Amino acid sequence: MIKFFSVLCLVLLFSFNTVNAQNFSTHQVKKGETIEGIAKRYYVTPFDIYSLNPDAKKGLKPNTVLIIPISKANKPKVSIVKELQGFKNHRTKKKETLYSLSKLYNVSEDDIKKYNKFLYANPLRKGDKLQIPRFKTTEVVEENTATKTYIVLPKEGKWRIAYKFGITLEELELLNPEMGDVLKEGQEINVPNLDDTEEKVVDEQYSYYKVLPKEGFYRLKLKLGLEQSQLEALNPDLKETGLKKGMILKIPYSNLANGIIEVDSSRINLADSIADFSSKHIAVMLPFRLSRVDFDSVADTKRSIKNDPYLNASLDFHSGVLIAIDSLKKLGISLKVDVYDTKRQESEVARIIADNNFEDVNAVIGPLTSLSFDKAASELRQYHVPIISPIGTNLKLYDNVFQSRPSDDLLKSKIINYVRTDTLVKHIIAISDTKNREVANSIKREFNFASLIESRKDKETGKDAYYVSVDDIKDVLKPGANIVFLETENSGFVSNVTSVLASLIQEENKEENLEAIDIILVTTNKNAAFEGDEVSNEHLSKLQFHFASSTKAYNETDNNTFVKNYSRLYDITPNKWAVKGFDLTMDVVLRLVSSEDLYASVNNAQLTEYVENKFAYKKKLYGGYYNDTVYLVKYDDLAIVEVKQ
Structure with missing residues (x-):
């Protein structure tokens, strides 16, 4: 046994x-x-x-x-190539058939008919004069090209390649039994030998779904809320291939967890990639303007801080920097940090750089104000010292500049692309005030079927009254999904429009023959008007208000280590300035210790993310670096949450 x-x-x-x-x-x-x-x-x-x-x-x-x-x-496919050499004449005898003649002369019946066309319409008869073709046959061995070698690109995982070549994950693994669990850039694998035009492209504006065992269109409708026709529109091959376990489907944005594939799989945790433990030297430039602070009493000092927005922002930002420095030291990183008060003066920035040795500084964070930042960047170019702007968007992108805040154009394109890829939308409406008329027109150019609504005018003065009526909007709404752009910087107008829109959402009622009307509110410019005291967060949540943002608000219930440490040290939860100081300092230093320098980190660390900010730098052809990634967020049950893509 x-x-x-x-x-x-x-x-x-x-x-x-x-x-x-x-x-x-x-x-x-x-x-x-x-x-x-x-x-x-x-x-x-x-x-x-x-x-x-x-x-x-x-x-x-x-x-x-x-x-x-x-x-x-791998056995070669052999095909026979026939070359006509001439004909042999034959007079048909009694009982001869096309079959017997094909065997006699070793040709096919079709070949005999081809050169004796009267046989297509008439049967073979005794005495028929035939031309029997004589062929020279040659065997041609065809190379098997069913698969080809593919070199894995940056950011590509198994699911991306499976989707690209129209196969399931299991089929990709069958083709490459030794490729490992994680693909590496430059790795060679086998894939179907498709034409370049047949290869699919992963679109970052969509979500992707891995079909689970025994899932049919009905189950997918219940899970994803998508009809078969909608899935087939996004995945044209489905009409012919049908659903298969493990296949990758393109779907609209989704927050679902089960089966949804994270498109942004290139995100890197640089704390796991530290390669250089030599001491690093950074400088932080902030407009404290300490010379303006009245230190005669505690009350006077507090009053100075309260009345100076630059000092306020600088102190909060610096508090986040300090928490980051402590966190970096716990990772074993040796760090020298110089902090300078720029006094919000360009001349002071020039003096600081002239009086101190910046040649051995690995990176500079700040200043906060645009003019001071441009001056510092210009002065530091001679040393090729990278300088990172915490907040600026319209900067002179010298070759040493890193613009960490995404541009307004990127924010706008993010929300436009989100709307464009939503296949469930029945109608698009752009509501604006007079000041933002051109923004509404640009939306109309993006979506030529969109309806435009402009705020009403005061009858006496002719000026913008910043309101619309129920009928103004009701007349253009359609049954099904409607997306409404709201473009304004007026808080009262936001309050008016959101109140009207929330009242027009309608559930289906078959007894009263009412069709459902769904409304999603979006904007290309999320500004302070949407946060005004008169604006109802309940209305924004009911309208699932979507917008693109350079940051996402942290959730205090997430047990975030930074938030815990900050609250314990300062007895207050961190504001956006403190979080920015922490995130930016962590990113800059971790890039320095995981790459040769900050410039090299752009390729090595393509996407990083911290508490509220993420960074994915790209280089201008003739200039510096800009952050090319933003968040898409929405109001959900009175909270702002990220929309997974």
Whole structure:
């Protein structure tokens, strides 16, 4: 019994090794092909194909990719090429048939008909004069090109490549049994040999879904809220291939967890990538303007801080920097930090750089104000010292400048692309005041079917009255999903429009023959008007208010280490300035210790994220670096949450 068990284990071991060592090829099904024909082409049996492609038993559909055992598929495909050499004359005798003549002269019946066209309409008769073609036959060996070698690109994981080449994750793994769990940039793998035009592109504006076992269109409708026709519109191959376990589907933005694939899989935790523990030197420039502070009494000092917005912001930002420095030291990073008061004066910035040695400084954070920042960047160019702007957006992008705050254009394009990719939207409306008329017109140019509504005018003065009526909006709403852009900097107008929109949301009522009307509110410019005291957060939540943002608010219930440490040290929760100081300092220093320098980190750390901010720098062709990533967020149950993409 023991010997039997040992032998059985060996058999299983060798069988397992054989299966894992075996490679596979692929075949993309074309219209009219059969399993038998494909099996014959690759010198395998239909059973071989069915064993690796169980769904094929339900029938072959065009564009389906089949897995073929390469040990057999590698046999060359041999085709016969016939070259006409001439004809032999033949007079038909009694009882001769096309079949007997084809055997006699070793040609096909179709070849005989081809050169004796009267046989297409008439039967063969005794005495018919025929031309029998004589061919020279040549065997041509065709190279098997069912698969090709593919070099993995940056940010590419298994699901991206499976989607790109129209196969399931399991099929990709069958083609590459030794590729490992995580793909590396530059790794060579086998993929179906598709034309470049047939390869799909992963669009960052969509979500992607991995089909689970036994999931059909009905289950996907319940889970994703998408009809079969909507899925097929986003994934045209579905009409022909049908659903398969493990296939990747493109879907609109989704917050679902089960099955949704994280598109932004390139995010890097630099704390796990520290490679350089040598001491780093950074400088922080902030407009404290300490010379203006009245230190005669505690009350006077407090009053000075309260009345000076630059001092206020600088102190909060610096408090976040200090927490970051402490966190970095706990990671074993040695850091020298110089802090300078720029006094919000360009001349002071020039003096600081002239009087101190910046040649050995690895990076400078700040100043906060644009003019002071431009002066510092210009002066530091001679040392090629990278300088990072915490808040500026319209900067002179010298080759040493890092603009950490995303541009307004990027914020606008983010929300525009979100709306453009939502296939469920029935109608788009742009509501604006007079000042933002051109913004509304630009939305109309993006969506030529959109309706425009402008705030009403005061009848006496002709000036903008900053309101719309219920009928103004009701007349253009359509049953189903409506997206409404609201473009204004007037808080009263926001209050008026959101109140009207919230009242017009309608649930389906079959008894009263009422169709559902859904409304989602968006804006290309989220500003202080949307946070006014008169604006109802309940209305914003009911309207699922969506907007693009350079930051996302942290959740105090998330047990965030930074928030805990900050609250314990300062006895207050951190505001946006403190969080920015922490996030930016952490990112700059971790980039320095995980790459050769800050410039090299742009390629090595393509996307990083901290408490409220994420950074993905790109370089201008002739200039510096800008942050090319933003958040898409929405109001949800009186909270602001990130919309997963």
